Amino acid sequence: MERIDTALSKWDGNDELQKRLDRAKNALLESAYIIRFLDEHPNVTSEMVSTGLNKLYEYKKERENCDNCPGLERCPNLMQGYQPELYVDRKHLELRYHACSLKVQAEKQKQEQTLIQSLYIPKEVLSASFEQLDHGTDRMEASRATLHFAMNAKPGEDGNGLYLYGKFGVGKTYLMGAVANELKDRGIETFIIFAPDFFREMRQSISDGSFQEKLEAVKKAQVLILDDIGAETTSSWTRDDVLGAILQHRMLEKLPTLFTSNYDYDELERHLAYSDKGGTEELKAMRIMERIKHYTEAIMVKGENRRS
Incomplete structure (x- = not known):
């Protein structure tokens, strides 16, 4: 699937590009991760979704990486060993990252081996x-x-x-x-x-x-x-x-x-x-x-x- 920000950058009023953008948006909103988040946050508006498409896309992609984890050393996430958390801040969708269990375990083992x-x-x-x-x-x-x-x-x-x-x-x-x-x-x-x-x-x-x-x-x-x-x-x-x-x-x-x-x-x-x-x-x-x-x-x- 084409990145949302890439599709946006190409937008010039062309109907075909608009259709592609709409399809990408609809596919994103059909993701189980996004559906779950929206169900848990009923106050999220359509405008917040539209302005936060990049965040939603990144969240979906990173969570899919985690579900198909290839191991800490081969982690494909933007921040290796970290999982995304989507949240609402001042009517905007935002992302923050937390160390995954493998990262926590590796850091603990490193500390133990230092000790x-x-x-x-x-x-x-x-x-x-x-x-x-x-x-x-x-x-x-x-x-x-x-x-x-x-x-x-x-x-x-x-x-x-x-x-x-x-x-x-x-x-x-x-x-x-x-x-x-x-x-x-x-x-x-x-x-x-x-x-x-x-x-x-x-x-x-x-x-x-x-x-x-x-x-x-x-x-x-x-x-x-x-x-x-x-x-x-x-x-x-x-x-x-x-x-x-x-x-x-x-x-x-x-x-x-x-x-x-x-x-x-x-x-x-x-x-x-x-x-x-x-x-x-x-x-x-x-x-x-x-x-x-x-x-x-x-x-x-x-x-x-x-x-x-």
Whole structure:
């Protein structure tokens, strides 16, 4: 359809041009978006419609773009990532724009990644999906369990998660990436955090004053994935004041936590029992593990190292 302003610029009294303009106007007024707006604003007059045709056209076109959204990066709207709102101001039709849900989510993720450097989604995980998974017998149980979680997770109602363990390179992180992408499609916020970097970052955050803010963000994520737990250098502080605080909050709020590790439950408990002060602290490690065991299902991921 020809733009209304283009048609107007060509108007020179010619009957054919007038007919084309009338057809364009009628087609515009038959749009479901415009009909809905006029129904909700019965005080809009014919004169206001005539003088606001450009605004009406822009509103219709941008809303159609949103309904056929190709994704934030390919958004064709005049203001990428923004949706139009049509309103009346002093007997004139006007437009204003608001960030769409994808834009809001992208900005939030950008802020979170600025806050927590170890919050990440590796390149190989960005496109992870259950449709592309190799559902061989080695990973069948893990594939089924992660898919079931992704399809049925209810943060705030059910705090149960998963604990995937196995040798290096068998695809544990990729499975979690598929979970995160599926949850994203369901509108569920997911943090994937590389545990060794996270604990190191938390220690450094004490000096810059961001410790509590980082801790709160991780504690309150709808779904938290701690990748490669057990690969970090253990200290009493990271175990009790960071990991323990996170798990305690998430347990009480019924927020699911998922883990990947090279260790099974018993091996992780021995790892957590190590004390940088010397000796072992088995009771404290046991308390952490009770929270993990009670709220996760342990699944061994088998197979060959896919990175070699």
